[in-house]
Amino acid sequence: MPERLDRILAGNRVEEVGRRGKFLFLRWRRGSLLIHLGMSGSLRVVPDRAPPERHDHLDLLLPRRLRLRFRDPRRFGLVRLAGPKPLAEPPLADLGPEPLAEGFDGVVLRRAFRGRRAPVKVLLLDGRVVAGIGNIYACEALHRAGVRPDRPAGSLAERRCVRLAGAIREVLARAIEAGGTTLRDFRTAGGEAGWFRRELSVYGREGEPCPSCGRRVRNDRLAGRSTFWCSRCQT
DNA sequence: ACACGCCCCTGTTAGC
DNA sequence: TGCTAACAGGGGCGTG
Numbered sequence: 001m002p003e004r005l006d007r008i009l010a011g012n013r014v015e016e017v018g019r020r021g022k023f024l025f026l027r028w029r030r031g032s033l034l035i036h037l038g039m040s041g042s043l044r045v046v047p048d049r050a051p052p053e054r055h056d057h058l059d060l061l062l063p064r065r066l067r068l069r070f071r072d073p074r075r076f077g078l079v080r081l082a083g084p085k086p087l088a089e090p091p092l093a094d095l096g097p098e099p100l101a102e103g104f105d106g107v108v109l110r111r112a113f114r115g116r117r118a119p120v121k122v123l124l125l126d127g128r129v130v131a132g133i134g135n136i137y138a139c140e141a142l143h144r145a146g147v148r149p150d151r152p153a154g155s156l157a158e159r160r161c162v163r164l165a166g167a168i169r170e171v172l173a174r175a176i177e178a179g180g181t182t183l184r185d186f187r188t189a190g191g192e193a194g195w196f197r198r199e200l201s202v203y204g205r206e207g208e209p210c211p212s213c214g215r216r217v218r219n220d221r222l223a224g225r226s227t228f229w230c231s232r233c234q235t
Numbered sequence: 236a237c238a239c240g241c242c243c244c245t246g247t248t249a250g251c
Numbered sequence: 252t253g254c255t256a257a258c259a260g261g262g263g264c265g266t267g
Contacts, residue, residue: 022261039260040245055245075244076261091262118238127262134260183260184247203260224240226259 004031005081009060018086021095021131025086026060032086038076040185044069095131099168104130106162113153113161120156121149122223124168133168136181139203139228141167143212148234149227150220174199202228 008031016027024035024043035043048065058070058079070079086092096112097104112129113120123129124138133141142149145167147160156164180186180194183204188194197204201211206219210230220227 036261038244038262073245074259078262116237122238125261136260181260186260223238225261 008032008081020087020092020098021127022134023092023095025082025092027084027086029084031084032082034078034080034082034086034092035070036078038072038074038078040074041070041072041077042185042187044071044191091127095127096129097131099130099133099165100172104165104169106158106160106165109165110156110158110161113156116153118153119150119222120147120153120164121227123153125223125225130168133172135225136183136200136203137168137171137175140171140201143202143210143229143234144171146233146235149222149229151235202230204228 008028012028012030014026015029016025018025018027022036024037026033026035037043045062046067046069048067050067050069052059052069053071055073056069056071060068062068070077083089097108109130113123116123121138121142124133124141125135139149141164145160145164147156147164175181175194175196178194178196178199179188179192181196181200182193183197186194202217205217205228208217209215210217210233213230213232215230215232217228217230220229
């Protein structure tokens with residue numbers, strides 16, 4: 001084990017397990033590990049005897065003959081050493097507000113959007129504006145709020161920002177209750193599929209009728225990402 | 236500061 | 252049936 005890693009981890013207790021946006025972190029007294037699962041990563045606790053399989057990249061040795069195993073087929077994920085205050089340094093320090101934290105509301109969103117001409121969806125996906133919103137929930141929140149994904153962010157009046165902030169919080173909270181959205185790989189911590197996919201209004205439903213108005217759901221490419229939306233409900 | 240496009244990589248699936 | 256191309260949930264970085 002590299003010396004710095006050894007000095008931080010070996011024999012020492014994990015003081016904190018945390019999350020900021022989509023980054024996870026494990027914190028020891030002298031440093032921490034940032035972990036991001038990217039699009040296809042997973043962390044599982046496995047017995048020592050379980051042999052590593054294809055795409056298993058890292059084991060953290062735990063007490064009781066267990067291991068925390070990081071797997072990431074697509075390698076869009078990340079494990080990186082950081083200091084003892086991971087929240088205080090990039091990339092975590094650069095993240096915008098947590099959408100489910102107290103104080104996240106339309107006023108905060110309006111302030112972040114002010115003067116910006118980029119499409120509102122692009123800003124929702126930008127962690128520096130709001131932390132942790134991915135493509136699925138950006139699409140869903142915009143639909144729920146009745147906002148066109150390509151509308152210049154700065155053109156949204158405050159009341160629409162209020163509605164959008166509320167939609168973001170509702171969609172995320174509901175998705176968490178349902179155990180997340182399993183399209184293919186994603187599993188809950190318990191290894192089960194997440195059931196929010198059944199509740200998606202537009203994401204992955206190109207050509208199907210909008211659940212609000214019946215018009216066919218569109219899928220346009222915006223900033224290189226699939227963008228599902230209803231051209232009647234979302235203005 | 237901001238907007239935009241491209242890149243990383245592998246696996247699955249749609250289409251021919 | 253088998254091959255190829257397109258696409259996928261994310262984020263960082265370079266350019267203008």
